Amino acid sequence: MLLNFHYRNLIPENTERKKDFPMAKKRIVMALGHHALGTNLPEQKEAVIGTAQVVADFIQKGWQVALVHSNAPQVGMIHTAMNEFSKQHPGYTAAPMSVCSAMSQGYIGYDLQNGIRSELIRRGIYKPVSTILTQMMVNPYDDSFYTPVKKIGRYMTRPEADAEEAKGNYVAEVPGKGWQRIVAAPRPVAIVEIDAIRALLDADQIVICCGGGGIPVLEQGSRLKGASAVIEKDLAAGLLAAEADADVLMILTSVANVTLNYGTPREQPIRHMSTSQAEEYIRQGHFEFASMLPKVEAAIAFLKAGKGRSTIITSLDKALDSIDGKAGTIIR
Secondary structure (H helix, E strand, C coil): CCCCCCHHHHCCCCCECCCCCCCCCCEEEEEECHHHCCCCHHHHHHHHHHHHHHHHHHHHCCCEEEEEECCHHHHHHHHHHHHHHHHHCCCCCCCCHHHHHHHHHHHHHHHHHHHHHHHHHHCCECCCEEECCCEEEECCCCHHHCCCCEEEEEEECHHHHHHHHHCCCEEEEECCCEEEEEEECCCEEEECCHHHHHHHHHCCCEEECCHHHCEEEEEECCEEEECCECCCHHHHHHHHHHHCCCCEEEEEECCCCEEECCCCCCCEEECEECHHHHHHHHHCCCCCCCCHHHHHHHHHHHHHCCCCCEEEEEEHHHHHHHHCCCCCEEEC
């Protein structure tokens, strides 16, 4: 016997439903760091519970939400697993970085979708949550392709590193641990699926997109070819926020504030900062290349792309307070 089943049948009778397109709402792009997701499958399942609660808080306050997430531990795990599998099974080839990135977007998005959906239903809210596998155009002449710096995958022995170099890949020695493959980190140029993302946000739905910075692709005529690279998710989030005409870009990280003189006795948290101040602090070398620098650069680019916007950099547990101006670093 066939059952007349529909997802909405799971929603309690008193659940809030959106019947029409909403009036204009505030729109936020939230960039989740790896602390919001964990580093392996069990950690991710647990971390997503807390992350979903924060997202649901923003939904209840009337925000339209797009989520961008990191994928560094996950894409490295996938890359290693696929390479090891190809070694054991000669009929299979190693998966390129672009494919590994797509896989990571899928399984992280799956956990986030389910976690957010569950939390919203628990609160009596019906709102669709979707993940879009997102491709990100990059410039084939980006300087990073000539000076790759992003480490991925497991540590290798010297002979294994030699074999990687023979394939045309770059490797770098990690003192005391071995060698690791390194790839380029080009700047994002354009979001291929931006029209679909805008359509979902305009329909007042939650969108998970540009995961891990997006799948890096190069335009070759009418085709898009995956690039052996990774993209800074914060820069991708900044571009998404600008292209989706967001009111707020919120970058969630492991610290509550941007600081000057980080890691020194003179460390000083920043509560408010203008774009010109942020640019001056960059020139003075206050922000670390692989951590805070891309976050501040993303903030500046987003703010310069439109008026009436703000960027907040803070930790996940301070997200709700920061939107009310009570925590975090606010850049305008």
